[in-house]
Amino acid sequence: MAQFFSIHPQNPQPRLIRQAADIVRAGGVIVYPTDSCYALGCHLGDKDCERQLRQIRGLDEHHHLTLMVRDLAEIATYAKVDNRQFRLLKANTPGSYTFILEATREVPRRLQHPKRATIGIRVPDQPVALALLSELGEPLLSTTLILPGDALPLNDPEAIRERLEKHVALILDAGPCGVEPTTVIDLTGETPQVLRKGKGSLAPFGLEH
Numbered sequence: 001m002a003q004f005f006s007i008h009p010q011n012p013q014p015r016l017i018r019q020a021a022d023i024v025r026a027g028g029v030i031v032y033p034t035d036s037c038y039a040l041g042c043h044l045g046d047k048d049c050e051r052q053l054r055q056i057r058g059l060d061e062h063h064h065l066t067l068m069v070r071d072l073a074e075i076a077t078y079a080k081v082d083n084r085q086f087r088l089l090k091a092n093t094p095g096s097y098t099f100i101l102e103a104t105r106e107v108p109r110r111l112q113h114p115k116r117a118t119i120g121i122r123v124p125d126q127p128v129a130l131a132l133l134s135e136l137g138e139p140l141l142s143t144t145l146i147l148p149g150d151a152l153p154l155n156d157p158e159a160i161r162e163r164l165e166k167h168v169a170l171i172l173d174a175g176p177c178g179v180e181p182t183t184v185i186d187l188t189g190e191t192p193q194v195l196r197k198g199k200g201s202l203a204p205f206g207l208e209h
Contacts, residue, residue, distance in 0.1 A: 002031075002165040004157075009033065009174040012128045020170060021135040028169025029053055031145060031160055033177040034068075035126040036096040036199045037153040038160065040168070041068065041140040047110065050141060056167055058148035064113060066098050066120035067139040070130065078106050078139065079121050085187050088205065094125035096199035100186040111141065118188060128174050144181045152179045 003023070005016045024030060029042045029052050040056060042049035044067070053065065067078055072093055075081060079101035081089065089099065103112045103119040112119055122142070124130060133140060146153040147163065154160045157173035164171070183200035185207075186193040192205040202208045 030170040032172040033174040034124045038145040039142045041142045064120040068142045070133045093123040098122045098182045098184045
């Protein structure tokens, strides 16, 4: 049965953040708020948690999961970034973007795209998410909280509790936080490619039509 913490969306209580980080480290899958919508998250190194994450979402191994990281410096630990990519990342993080980049050896093989050796990377612009990442001191393996058969991500914490309390260890309730997922940009090619149009503007990448 999931624990349920009511947490302040702008000034999250340090005690609750510490408890949430402990739950992640202990192998729990959690629901937490981001600047786009609620997300599922778990410990980067835990295979069982990853499997649970994919089961909840109904995802196969070809679907990119996302590494939620604190800042630009942490991106460089987990993704290979050249000067062009660095400029784009610096100008557009934190924010509602997920960037597809070539993974470094720090990323477990099972988390990389099986054919392309890529990974999704994101720096959220949301105080609860950033506080949790800071407390953990490492990325959170994440995916948007949209359940199989649903058209939109879950946004009401009580509805999330009703549907997932037997499937996750913790729900961080920060109130409604949106239903528009991130914009996904593939930066591995010569020019940026939009894989999903979401909350983040395409204008900084010259991709607006």
